[in-house]
Amino acid sequence: MRTLVALALVAGLAGLGVAGAVLFRPFDRTPTAVPPGDVALVNGAPILTNDFMIEVEAVEGQPFADVAPAVRARILHEMIDEELMVQRALALDLPEQDTGVRASLVGGVKALVTAPIQAEPPTDDELRAYYAAHRGHYGTKGSMTLTDLVLHVGGSGDAPQSVSQALADAAQAAYELRSGAALDTVEQHFGMADSGKVSGVEQDFAAKAHLGAKLYAVALTLGDGQVSEPIADADGVHLLVMQHRQAPIFTDYDAVRNNVYADYALARQTPAERANLRLLRRKADIVLAPGQSE
């Protein structure tokens, strides 16, 4: 029994010793000794010896051992200055308040996240598939010069005509235009007017935005000098008169491979960045104010 008690005493003291060794540490005070592997401590933050030596060799272009101590001291001085500025930036909450710093931090995280993706080059098939899916980005944009004539119907522009009557008139106008009648003559005769939606040379995307999807789809089918069939739309019956159509010119894959490669690489980075953001959001605690949404 005495032995057990003695063993228990020893065990208790050992347990206490282990706990004390873990719980009691040297006071958190400014270190005076630089740890091995570091060349300096700046407010406790280390400057690695490796960084210092590489910096000296890079700046002086000579092996470290050949660089004069005074020069080494100067370079170390500059590295300490940089560390102080970085710490000052953190103390002033610059990562929260300065847009340039924030942009740099975001860029740094993106570079870390996308680094492994860059290691896998794409295959030719992948590039060609990407080109095919984004063909419109490579080449010149199409354009068109046209006039959009409109014949307003009842309730629109104070015109008394019905839709069917307007369609008939517009069909007749189209016939006459195709027969060579002048535009302003036809406008006067049938009471049609330029809708004003398009003017001059319009690139395809602009023409689409101005004409709307329905009229734009018809415009794409017209060649130089062609006139469309009457198109009934919300504000009346339209006739499209194409003066000149410049179709988009798609550059061959071989001619734009460099651009396709660059775009493809960028497109692969985006899912990685999004995946990283999903991870960050999953692990974050985000609270929105009432009435806010994102």
Next chain:
Amino acid sequence: MTLRATRQSALALAAAILWLLAPAAVRAAAAPGASGGETAHVSYSRWTVDGASVRLDFLLPRTAARGFVAPGAPLPFTSVVAAAVAANVAVESAGGACEAIDQGEGAGRIYVMAPTPTLYRFEIIFACPRADGIVLHDHVLFARFPDQVNYAQVRIDGGGPAIQLFTQGRQTLALPAGNRPPQASLLRFAMQGAEGVTGQADRLCVVFGLLLLVRRWRDLGAVAIALGAGYLASIAMALGGLGLSDRSWSGAVTGLAVLLLGAGALRLRPPGPAPPRGWRIAAIVALSVMLTAAVAIGAVKDPSEALAVGGLAVFGAAQVWVVGADAGLRWIAFAPAALFALSDGALPAQDLATLKTPAAQAVPRLLAYDLGATVVAALLVAIAVAGLWLAARRIAAARRALAIDLGAASLIGLGLFWFVSRIY
């Protein structure tokens, strides 16, 4: 069923209920966010008076910065903390209020110094109209944390440093003429130690546990020796440059001390040499919980902390075993008080070390603090024992034993709760 068996069953049931309810009761009575006795809040300041200029270095623990925002809100930006500190410190002289000056070169009126991982550091320089009649004001966070103590170091005109304490009851300090600023008296430190024991529930439970262990008047000596040894060990650790790696461990160790004192009181309760089976099971359960906590904390936080928890669990188990196995070694039941004193005494030692207080100044004040705590604890136990002795004749032995059992059971529950909740 015999009366004895009935009593034992009732006792076991009551102990279990108290074990569960006591922590909840204490938590309900404590302030929001507290678990019945947090480590007191501290901050630090260095005031250097040089003629009509006063430089203040204010160090604020990062956890204390929560006091500037609503409970549950995230930590504010450093600039917000700096502004809040600046708004709550002031200096005045015989000529009027002293302005905080723009230190130039982009520093501003309050210079944010490179922070440490645990402390904010701010520097403010006040320019006074006159160099006499200087009064220092520190009102930082006393409204939010009434128990806060600001350890201050004051130097005047190149003289030696003096240690002062700003508390809720004393937020200003008038400096005399000359370069010898007043030192906080040893009595003040003794009162701080005394308030530390009486001001928090877990420390009062340590006193209560000691009370339950005391059977004879000479046991009071064991109380004083245990506490004194622990406090002296904390001073020795401080002189050796060692302090607690995390202040919250003091609370956890206090919880462990409460647990072990309660277990010891239950183990040694009269009469009878054989421990009740229920106590063995309770002791094993408590030890298992602590070891499980040790494994869990190793997986969740830091394997070294698991080692610490495991070491403490082994110490506790060994201590109770020894006390129960050999009646001649019952004085070991008071050992947890020494453990409590060691961790409690480490806190003011660490606070004075933060200000790089010279040992010649720090040791007397630490001794005063520790003496205050020891004397008050022993005094409370003595008064309670005297009162109980006077009342003992009127209370049946069985009821006295029941009171000890229920009290000890409560302490075990509370101590276990505090220990487990504070190690995370």
Next chain:
Amino acid sequence: MLALILCVGFGVMQLRRTWLQRSLLTTPVAEVASHRELVRFAVAQARPLFAHDCASCHGADMKGRISTGAPDLTDKNWLYGDGSVLQIERTILYGVRSGHKKTHDVTEMPAFGQRGQLDEAAIDNVVQYLLELNGRPHDAQAAALGTEVFNGASSCGDCHGPDARGNSDYGAPDLTINVWDYGGSPQALRDSIYYGRHGVMPAWSGKLTLGQIRALSIYVYAVSHG
């Protein structure tokens, strides 16, 4: 008694280990490889580290892997730096194209074929030129054309040097020593030029301690220098 002896012995071993660990970092990096005891200590420490962290890319035999482009660490040919302990340590610390701000990332091998900068014929000619440089069977006429491409519009010489002997500042390998990280067959050479190469080595700063990184650097240096 036995327990006491064991404890003392253990304590002495630990002290010695601590002293060696410290010496590994405090000994000037240019001299550390000449201390046999330190090298022995570093190698013993680094072997399991290499097996755990590096072998998956560089191979358990340290001979590299064509599939990943991880180079052979047993020879004296270095993509970056001069093969000194300092430069090896640098590469381990911050990696290659790892995303770390101090990583090696001046340039990469462009995908001349995929980007359309060189057609298939030009690439084949360059391959013949490379074979000629390395004393391997080649088509002399095509090699002559390849020389013009190498130093002409494709600007291979800008990175690999006009003499094709490489540039360790850029990580551009020496093309005259018949050492090929991605394979040296004509098809492999063609693929390297056509598809480009963009090898990535992770940065180990923050994942391994300075002492571990120093040990690995000495280990690699020792192996490569016999």
